Amino acid sequence: MIRHHPEKDMMLEYAAGTLPWALGLAVAAHLQLCPRCRQQHEQLNVIGGSLLQDSDCEQPDEGAFERLMKRIDRSAAESAPAEMKQSEANSRLPADPALVNLPRVIRKLVADNLPLKWQRVSPALKMTRLNTGQEQYEVAFHRIRRGGRTAEHDHRGQEVILVLHGRFSDADGVYVPGDFLVRRPGEIHRPIATEDQECLCFSVVEAPVAVTGVLGWLVNPFLSFRPG
Numbered sequence: 001m002i003r004h005h006p007e008k009d010m011m012l013e014y015a016a017g018t019l020p021w022a023l024g025l026a027v028a029a030h031l032q033l034c035p036r037c038r039q040q041h042e043q044l045n046v047i048g049g050s051l052l053q054d055s056d057c058e059q060p061d062e063g064a065f066e067r068l069m070k071r072i073d074r075s076a077a078e079s080a081p082a083e084m085k086q087s088e089a090n091s092r093l094p095a096d097p098a099l100v101n102l103p104r105v106i107r108k109l110v111a112d113n114l115p116l117k118w119q120r121v122s123p124a125l126k127m128t129r130l131n132t133g134q135e136q137y138e139v140a141f142h143r144i145r146r147g148g149r150t151a152e153h154d155h156r157g158q159e160v161i162l163v164l165h166g167r168f169s170d171a172d173g174v175y176v177p178g179d180f181l182v183r184r185p186g187e188i189h190r191p192i193a194t195e196d197q198e199c200l201c202f203s204v205v206e207a208p209v210a211v212t213g214v215l216g217w218l219v220n221p222f223l224s225f226r227p228g
């Protein structure tokens with residue numbers, strides 16, 4: 001049973017269309033797996049629609065999910081060869097047991113990122129990055145082999161994890177497909193896949209912020225030196 005859901009603020013931003021779309025992908029995929037949040041999302045849409053009606057604004061003609069699917073189409077069109085049609089991409093989805101029952105929004109993203117190139121991070125862990133065209137976020141699949149223990153690690157940016165296949169545990173509990181977790185910077189975790197099958201997770205991580213631009217100017221004493 002799914003026990004971990006996106007927080008209310010994130011659901012509101014998703015419904016309003018203001019959530020960065022890399023995060024929106026994780027929320028949309030969770031909604032496809034979680035009837036409880038789907039219902040909450042529909043209620044938010046009804047409330048949002050009636051607020052717009054009251055304020056005499058034009059009613060939005062599409063929901064957050066449709067907007068997201070269009071964004072994927074646009075980013076795929078920018079990054080993939082123009083001649084590759086969606087149906088061709090779908091038919092090339094790898095016959096990979098972990099990728100069989102993916103939520104529609106993730107399946108589409110995978111189709112746009114073929115062939116997937118899995119990198120070995122450690123004996124227990126492989127990952128592949130998924131291009132979404134949004135550079136502030138690193139979007140990836142992580143797969144932990146059955147019973148595999150990953151290294152203890154933390155993040156410089158916030159990480160959203162959606163379990164898609166199999167289960168993993170950490171010091172706080174066991175997570176099943178559909179569970180939506182947010183790990184904040186500094187939180188240390190060490191996922192371990194259960195013994196029965198490998199575990200596939202979708203993750204969205206805020207890219208580490210390089211010290212450049214205004215911040216670089218502020219912290220770099222040489223640049224802040226003003227002659228004369």
Ligand SMILES: [Zn+2]
Pocket residue numbers: 002004005006030034036037038
């Ligand atoms: Zn939920």
